[in-house]
Amino acid sequence: MFRCLRCHRRNSSLPVPDDPLAIVVIALGLVVVVVGVTMIYWIVFRVIMAE
Amino acid sequence: MLDWIPHILEDPWPLVHMIGVIIALGAVTATDGMMMFLRLRPSLSKSLARVAPLLSLMVWVGFVIIAISGIALVLRAPGIVHVPQFQFKVVLIAIVLVNGVFINVKITPLFQEFAEQWEWRNPRLTRFERISTVTGAISFVSWWLIFLIGWSFH
Numbered sequence: 001m002f003r004c005l006r007c008h009r010r011n012s013s014l015p016v017p018d019d020p021l022a023i024v025v026i027a028l029g030l031v032v033v034v035v036g037v038t039m040i041y042w043i044v045f046r047v048i049m050a051e
Numbered sequence: 052m053l054d055w056i057p058h059i060l061e062d063p064w065p066l067v068h069m070i071g072v073i074i075a076l077g078a079v080t081a082t083d084g085m086m087m088f089l090r091l092r093p094s095l096s097k098s099l100a101r102v103a104p105l106l107s108l109m110v111w112v113g114f115v116i117i118a119i120s121g122i123a124l125v126l127r128a129p130g131i132v133h134v135p136q137f138q139f140k141v142v143l144i145a146i147v148l149v150n151g152v153f154i155n156v157k158i159t160p161l162f163q164e165f166a167e168q169w170e171w172r173n174p175r176l177t178r179f180e181r182i183s184t185v186t187g188a189i190s191f192v193s194w195w196l197i198f199l200i201g202w203s204f205h
Binding site (some may be wrong): 017018019020021024025026028029030031032033034035036037039042043044047048 | 080105115117119121122125126130141145151159160181
């Protein structure tokens, strides 16, 4: 079951889970994406290109 | 013969997740194998220090692919978050994330610095070797456990 972030109605088109634990897991996934992209940028531009 | 293609196009996320695992786990295993080989052939330190950032890059690319496809898979079946094995896997992912940032920010630059003087033993190098062995072991064991736990869901 999904719930809209704005109107809090169920079965909305925004795929946000109703379960707090699922939200925590998805938040961790988003943190991995943000940190991962930052690390990729850091390695490419500060380490590999700097040589 | 090609009847599997529409099936993958219909639901690409498990395959994308597996591609991310292959890239990241392959690079982690290669890095740890390389570091073990360095103990046998210390003269290769400079060459291995040049390859290390590329392998690190592959790990992060794989990790981002795994995270994006993982979010898609959890959104499709949010009930999986209540499975104890999955919760253990998520804890391991958090450990791998913190450990990975530490390796990137501290260990890899120090390895490049020490690579020039790898054969001249000194206390700083011994300490670095100890820390890098621990972080390498955490990375290797956690990544393989994540893979094996994920595999057990199938």
